[in-house]
Amino acid sequence: MADADPHSRAQFRSMDEGTQADWDIIAGHYKEFAPGGGRRVLDHLKLLDGDYGGFPVDRLTHSLQTATRAHRDGRPDDYVVMALLHDIGDTLGAYNHPDIAAAIVKPFVSEELHWITAHHGIFQGTYFFDYIGLDSDAREAFRGHEHFEATAEFCAKYDQTAFDPDYDHAPLSFFEPLVMQLFERPRTSVYASGIAESG
Ligand SMILES: [Fe+2]
Ligand SMILES: [Fe+2]
Numbered sequence: 001m002a003d004a005d006p007h008s009r010a011q012f013r014s015m016d017e018g019t020q021a022d023w024d025i026i027a028g029h030y031k032e033f034a035p036g037g038g039r040r041v042l043d044h045l046k047l048l049d050g051d052y053g054g055f056p057v058d059r060l061t062h063s064l065q066t067a068t069r070a071h072r073d074g075r076p077d078d079y080v081v082m083a084l085l086h087d088i089g090d091t092l093g094a095y096n097h098p099d100i101a102a103a104i105v106k107p108f109v110s111e112e113l114h115w116i117t118a119h120h121g122i123f124q125g126t127y128f129f130d131y132i133g134l135d136s137d138a139r140e141a142f143r144g145h146e147h148f149e150a151t152a153e154f155c156a157k158y159d160q161t162a163f164d165p166d167y168d169h170a171p172l173s174f175f176e177p178l179v180m181q182l183f184e185r186p187r188t189s190v191y192a193s194g195i196a197e198s199g
Helices: 020-048 059-072 077-085 097-108 111-127 138-142 148-159 172-182 192-197
Strands: none
Touching: 020 059, 020 077, 020 172, 059 077, 059 148, 059 172, 077 097, 077 111, 077 148, 077 172, 097 111, 111 138, 111 148, 138 148
């Protein structure tokens, strides 16, 4: 299929006026736009550069350290990308940053990796919630869940350890191909079958 004309536009003023021709135009744009999500995610991740929030390393360095530790421990690429992106929501969701990362990775990863991303905040709290007036045992509410141990392990091995200014982490460029590849094609999405059907 030829590339969508970048200047083509649907004609409707409200969606209830939409026609097949309108939606063919929009679908054509979407098919070219959607697989490039990895690039946009990487651009957003860079917003964490220089953002310390009082921590010993900035949030991009923390993310790179988390991913590097997972990679060097032999984790598969999808796990490493999850580790890289687990705090990408820090700039947008100061009160629920794990939810944002979880939503971003959800179409592309297993249910287990999605669960780890969504719950890493409360599990990471094991290491500091007592210091800020919260309950460090809050994760116990999930004890027995099938992904409890995997999430505890993620925090113990890769997340809570990733604040060392002297750690020799890999650069973001090392992870870029992994991110681009993972975000090329969703495993699950309400839009996925529509994309496939339209070519
Ligand atoms: Fe986090
Ligand atoms: Fe983190």
